[in-house]
Amino acid sequence: MSDSAPRLPADEEWEDLLRQWREQPAPQPRPYFYSRVRARLISKTSEHRPQRTWVRWPAYAVMLGIVLLLSGDGAALPSAERNATPEAPLHGR
Secondary structure, three states: OOOOOOOOOHHHHHHHHHHHHHHOOOOOOOOOHHHHHHHHHHHHHOOOOOOOHHHHOHHHHHHHHHHHHHOOOOOOOOOOOOOOOOOOOOOOO
């Protein structure tokens, strides 16, 4: 037989652990924490933002160029013939 001490059932171990956590005092923030956070937030929001922020991100400028290029009136593309027959539908699939 083993000489180890009898262990509590798992449920009782969890209850004991939860009881210890409940008895701990709630942690308190360091002094002036909230005033420092508020000051930082105010300084971030009061910064001057440039008018054209998309210039900072070249990907936006490229996407804008592609959209403008593709949204043209299609003058460079050949038009379809007036007497052209429509393609036959696909059957048997």
